Amino acid sequence: MAKNSIRQDEDMSTHSKKEIVEKLFTYLKPFKVKVILIVLLLLFVMLTGVLNPYLLQIAIDKHIINKDIKSLLLLGVFMITLNYIALWASRIRMNIMAAVTNKILLNIRQQLYSHIQKLSFSFFDNRPVGKILARVMGDVNSLQELFTNSITTLIPDSLNLICVTIIMFCINFKLALASIIILPLLALAMSFIETKSRKRWQVYRKKRSNFNAFTHESFSGMKISQSFAGEKNKSKSFYELNKEMMSGFINAVGLNDLFWPIVDLSWGMGVVAVYWYSTKIMDTISIGTIVSFTLYISMFWRPIVNLSQFYNTLVTNIAAAERIFDILDIEPDINDLDATAKMPKIKGNVEFKNVTFSYDDGNPILNNVSFKITAGETVALVGPTGAGKTTIVNLISRFYDTQQGEILIDGRNVKHVELTSLRSQMGIMLQDTFLFSTTIKENIRYGKLDATDEEVINAAKAVNAHDFIMKLDKGYETEVNERGSRLSVGQRQLISFSRALLANPRILILDEATSNIDTATEKLVQKGIEKLLFARTSFVIAHRLSTIRDCSRIMVVDDGKIVEAGSHDELIKLRGLYYDLYVSQYRFLTEGA
Numbered sequence: 001m002a003k004n005s006i007r008q009d010e011d012m013s014t015h016s017k018k019e020i021v022e023k024l025f026t027y028l029k030p031f032k033v034k035v036i037l038i039v040l041l042l043l044f045v046m047l048t049g050v051l052n053p054y055l056l057q058i059a060i061d062k063h064i065i066n067k068d069i070k071s072l073l074l075l076g077v078f079m080i081t082l083n084y085i086a087l088w089a090s091r092i093r094m095n096i097m098a099a100v101t102n103k104i105l106l107n108i109r110q111q112l113y114s115h116i117q118k119l120s121f122s123f124f125d126n127r128p129v130g131k132i133l134a135r136v137m138g139d140v141n142s143l144q145e146l147f148t149n150s151i152t153t154l155i156p157d158s159l160n161l162i163c164v165t166i167i168m169f170c171i172n173f174k175l176a177l178a179s180i181i182i183l184p185l186l187a188l189a190m191s192f193i194e195t196k197s198r199k200r201w202q203v204y205r206k207k208r209s210n211f212n213a214f215t216h217e218s219f220s221g222m223k224i225s226q227s228f229a230g231e232k233n234k235s236k237s238f239y240e241l242n243k244e245m246m247s248g249f250i251n252a253v254g255l256n257d258l259f260w261p262i263v264d265l266s267w268g269m270g271v272v273a274v275y276w277y278s279t280k281i282m283d284t285i286s287i288g289t290i291v292s293f294t295l296y297i298s299m300f301w302r303p304i305v306n307l308s309q310f311y312n313t314l315v316t317n318i319a320a321a322e323r324i325f326d327i328l329d330i331e332p333d334i335n336d337l338d339a340t341a342k343m344p345k346i347k348g349n350v351e352f353k354n355v356t357f358s359y360d361d362g363n364p365i366l367n368n369v370s371f372k373i374t375a376g377e378t379v380a381l382v383g384p385t386g387a388g389k390t391t392i393v394n395l396i397s398r399f400y401d402t403q404q405g406e407i408l409i410d411g412r413n414v415k416h417v418e419l420t421s422l423r424s425q426m427g428i429m430l431q432d433t434f435l436f437s438t439t440i441k442e443n444i445r446y447g448k449l450d451a452t453d454e455e456v457i458n459a460a461k462a463v464n465a466h467d468f469i470m471k472l473d474k475g476y477e478t479e480v481n482e483r484g485s486r487l488s489v490g491q492r493q494l495i496s497f498s499r500a501l502l503a504n505p506r507i508l509i510l511d512e513a514t515s516n517i518d519t520a521t522e523k524l525v526q527k528g529i530e531k532l533l534f535a536r537t538s539f540v541i542a543h544r545l546s547t548i549r550d551c552s553r554i555m556v557v558d559d560g561k562i563v564e565a566g567s568h569d570e571l572i573k574l575r576g577l578y579y580d581l582y583v584s585q586y587r588f589l590t591e592g593a
Helices: 017-026 029-064 069-118 121-125 129-141 143-171 173-179 183-220 222-227 231-256 259-280 287-328 389-396 419-423 440-445 453-462 466-470 489-503 519-533 568-574 577-592
Strands: 350-358 364-373 378-382 404-409 426-429 507-511 537-541 553-558 561-566
Touching: 017 143, 017 287, 029 069, 029 143, 029 287, 069 129, 069 143, 069 287, 129 143, 129 183, 129 287, 143 173, 143 287, 173 259, 173 287, 183 231, 183 259, 183 287, 259 287, 350 389, 364 389, 364 404, 364 561, 378 389, 389 404, 389 507, 389 537, 426 489, 440 453, 440 489, 453 466, 453 489, 489 519, 507 519, 519 537, 553 568, 553 577, 561 568, 561 577, 568 577
Parallel strands: 378 537, 378 553, 426 507, 507 537
Antiparallel strands: 350 364, 350 404, 553 561
């Protein structure tokens, strides 16, 4: 999929209606016992309803005409008992159906979430978060009515329609034929509406996805909007996207609303045809037959109305199912190969062999990069913005795969080892520290989920985070807001260091991890960083060159290549790009002072 802006409608793979329906019905398989029970209960209720007109015919033609009060009362008691049992069967069926439907939605949402977690960074690079949320929440919820109706409507009403039709033809062939003469025209009209309607619902769901993406981004960036007094501009954009979504809905639902007038018209024409023909044959049929047949006419068209409603629901929500399967059909770019082995305990030797990589075809970020890092080495990556520094560490973690060349850790190609066993031995700290909406303790424990409270506290103490945590209202039990907005940038970084230390990674990556920390705080955590770097292979990306002077090796990245490598003193003597960067930064700091 091409890169997707908020206002741009999403491109989607196309699925046939048959394919989507077949996929949806696979979610019913784990509940086949309950589905069978629901169907049996429905059949009982249906047969009770079908039997009622016939029993009424018997009551009129046999017992009332013959004035057989006793038999009439017995028949009445039987009908009341039968319908009372049917009422309870219907209630039980509804409860079971609600439980099954909600469980199916839970399974679909869980499957979708689990699948999205397996997708590579490129998937998230190309989609606003709000558009992903629209599929996980709104589109899944839209399937509830579809699953409910598929069992409670499609199966029983189809059987009901067949039974009633057979009974009608058995009672009077010509009257039955008159009642269904309009069905071919109804089928043609519904087929035409379905073809046009599906496209309109696809458009509506895309517009709703755009609206959700914009809303999510707006709320996430509310501080920026208010800081630059951009509320009016955002409100205008909100109104435009809201209007597009509303127009898409009205356009779609307006066509769907044609279902009911067409069905009602067909029903009315069928009833008129039956009554008209009844006047021609009044002398050949009994009053009970006319009464029962009149009731069967309603029973014939009621399932047609219900099936039309199911068809309408299917048309309305098939676009939602299509959007869900569009995500589920995406194969992760980064996959465990068939011959994958678990990564043994990492020593820390890293090698790039002629690595070429690009995010977009034809625009290489790294070009034939080769280097070797020995276990325990601390390597700094420096260079201009966009030179490829972050790309190098992303490839080591196998967030992306190379187009050419190999990346080896302890002599093993990262493509040939299990992803979980690789990444679980690596620690990554980014410039934009992410904290979850839970306690500080649980945010630190995320580095090692089975860590004890004592281990969590010791990790915080090691990076000098313990003191500021204890000054908070509830200490380690303090709840942080989304993304840790209650804490300062420096405090969030310290918690991130604690989390990384607790994980005890074999390879550590610091991507501008100290860039947002002030000088005083940086001195505070420097000892903690030294403890993090000790006895493990580490990659440090930093624009503040003063922080990487003591690294065992500094590699200068420019235009996708390693142009210089060596210690700080060696590179200064070389008087190349590193020297220019260092001198210009030193001058800037001196002049600023």
